[in-house]
Amino acid sequence: MPSSALSNLTAERGQNAGKGHPIVALAPMSGVTDLPFRRLAHRLGASLVVSEMIASEELVKNRADVVRRAEGRDLAPFAIQLAGREAHWMAEGARIAEGKGAEVIDINMGCPAKEVTGKLSGSALMRDLDHAQALIKAVVAAVSVPVTLKMRLGWDDGSRNASELARRAEAEGVKLITVHGRTRCQFFTGKADWAAVAPVVSATNLPVLVNGDILNPSDARSALKASGAAGVMIGRGAYGAPWMPGRIATALATGNDPGDPTLDAQGAIAREHVEAMFAHYGGTLGIKNARKHIGWYLASSGCDEATMKSWRRRLCTEWQPDAVLSGLSAFYSAPNEIAA
Numbered sequence: 057m058p059s060s061a062l063s064n065l066t067a068e069r070g071q072n073a074g075k076g077h078p079i080v081a082l083a084p085m086s087g088v089t090d091l092p093f094r095r096l097a098h099r100l101g102a103s104l105v106v107s108e109m110i111a112s113e114e115l116v117k118n119r120a121d122v123v124r125r126a127e128g129r130d131l132a133p134f135a136i137q138l139a140g141r142e143a144h145w146m147a148e149g150a151r152i153a154e155g156k157g158a159e160v161i162d163i164n165m166g167c168p169a170k171e172v173t174g175k176l177s178g179s180a181l182m183r184d185l186d187h188a189q190a191l192i193k194a195v196v197a198a199v200s201v202p203v204t205l206k207m208r209l210g211w212d213d214g215s216r217n218a219s220e221l222a223r224r225a226e227a228e229g230v231k232l233i234t235v236h237g238r239t240r241c242q243f244f245t246g247k248a249d250w251a252a253v254a255p256v257v258s259a260t261n262l263p264v265l266v267n268g269d270i271l272n273p274s275d276a277r278s279a280l281k282a283s284g285a286a287g288v289m290i291g292r293g294a295y296g297a298p299w300m301p302g303r304i305a306t307a308l309a310t311g312n313d314p315g316d317p318t319l320d321a322q323g324a325i326a327r328e329h330v331e332a333m334f335a336h337y338g339g340t341l342g343i344k345n346a347r348k349h350i351g352w353y354l355a356s357s358g359c360d361e362a363t364m365k366s367w368r369r370r371l372c373t374e375w376q377p378d379a380v381l382s383g384l385s386a387f388y389s390a391p392n393e394i395a396a
Contacts, residue, residue, distance in 0.1 A: 078280060079103045079287025080305035081234070081265055082294055084137040084162065084206070086169075090345070091127050092332035093298060096325065098131050101302020103287070105131060109164050109172075112140035112149025124336075126156050135160035137206070139167065141176045143194035150198045161199055163192060163230075165207040165221070168240045179240035182221060183211050189224045202231040206267075206289075209252050212241040216252070219259035226260045234265040234289050237279075244292075250282035257284045265289045272300070273307035280308075296352025299325065319357060323388025326353040327381055334377045343380060347372040350380070354387065 081104035082089060082097045089097075094105040107125055114122040115138070128134050136158040140146045150161045165188060167178030174180075181188040196203045205225045210216035222233050235256050237248035248268025257264045263286035266279045271293035279288055290301045299317055307313040317325065329349060334342035350371050354364045371383045 077305070077309040078276075078285075079263065079265060080276070080301045080308065081287065081289040082106065082301050083234075083267060083289045083291035084109055084164070085291055086167075087345075087348075088295070090125065090333075090336065092329060092336050093349075094128060094131060095332070096329050097294060097298040097301055100299045100325075101305050102290075103301070103305055104133065104135060104160075105301075106135040106137050106160075106162055109137050109139045109167060109178075110149070110153075112138045113142070113145040115149045115152055116145060126153060126158075129157040133159040135162055135204070137162040137164050138195070139164040139172065139177050140191070141181070143191050146191050147194040147198035150195045150203075154199045154201055158201060160202050160204055161195060162204045162206055162234075163195055165205060166234075166236050166240075168208070168243050173240065179208050179211065182207060182217060182240065183215070185217060185221055185224060188221060189228060192225055192228045192230060196229040203229065204232040204234070205230050206234040206236070208236045209239050209249070212239050215239075218253075219255045222256050222260045222262070222264070226262050230262065232263045232265070233260065234267050235285075237266065237268040237283075248279075250279040253283035253285060257286075263287065267291060269293075270304075273304050273313045276304045276308060296349065296354070296356035298329065316356075319388055322353070322357060323384065326350070326388070327384050329353075330384065331381060339377050340375070343375060343377060346380070350384070353384075357388070 080102060082102045084106040086108050089108050098105045107128060110122055110125050115126060126136055134157055136153040138146060138149050138153065138161060140149065153161055164178055165181045172178035207218055207221055209218045218235055225233060235253045237250050237253055250266055253266045265287045266283040266285040267289035270276050270279050270288050270290055276288045290304065294300045303314055330346045333346045336342065337345055351368050354367055367387050371380055374380050374383060
């Protein structure tokens with residue numbers, strides 16, 4: 057049975073997003089959706105936040121950096137995404153994740169990265185649906201919490217088999233499916249095909265989330281209309297904008313787009329995020345990991361490219377945490393420069 061947290065998200069939605077407010081989830085993104093980012097997006101209104109992809113075998117082996125990615129008991133529902141090729145490691149990883157408090161286990165069959173597909177994991181699993189189904193079966197049998205699945209449309213245009221995988225996943229007990237509107241071989245090129253997710257929605261009674269190129273509320277409405285999905289999953293649209301899933305959720309629920317936070321509020325969010333990263337990772341590693349986020353926050357502010365590059369050079373070469381934080385404050389306290 058689904059946990060109460062996931063059940064609250066998916067109740068009565070099925071194929072018809074109109075039966076409730078659409079789910080707006082934050083996508084699992086390696087090197088991005090760590091615990092500080094997920095906590096922030098969750099606080100700012102995301103319906104569901106999912107951990108970075110976690111290698112199941114490495115979680116079982118208790119590798120320190122992998123275990124750190126599996127933190128997040130304070131989030132509800134607490135969702136951990138697992139990747140792997142072997143049923144044994146996926147099942148054991150799922151048990152450990154559940155033991156760490158996970159209320160949802162998400163299976164990664166969508167990652168297109170060569171270092172993942174080269175190990176026959178991620179979206180490479182869509183090339184062998186019998187094996188993919190066996191992995192799903194093993195994970196579902198290993199835990200008492202709901203299991204969800206993230207996939208792409210297929211490996212390439214000649215093998216768009218997402219609908220068949222969705223049917224098999226439902227038969228094995230999966231509770232929710234997310235589909236990125238590209239094939240693996242497209243990586244992130246071109247435009248996500250939201251309409252191509254519609255056959256997956258029709259193929260299953262499960263809630264389906266549409267993913268890919270959803271950057272704002274207008275995109276979310278278009279993606280839902282084209283796909284008929286029960287909700288959306290936001291990936292790169294949340295770069296430098298952890299408020300975006302919450303903004304989209306509000307717009308879909310009320311019909312009114314609240315817009316981005318004020319620059320003052322964005323600055324407070326950026327500082328909160330970076331400070332949390334320093335606490336989570338320690339100073340040096342925290343600074344390294346925060347730099348990409350700082351660059352995204354600068355870009356989200358609306359400043360011109362020359363200003364952004366100048367501030368990015370200043371903030372992303374600094375090694376003192378206090379100086380990074382004070383620099384962020386200085387950037388957001390110069391609205392004339394940002395608006396120039």
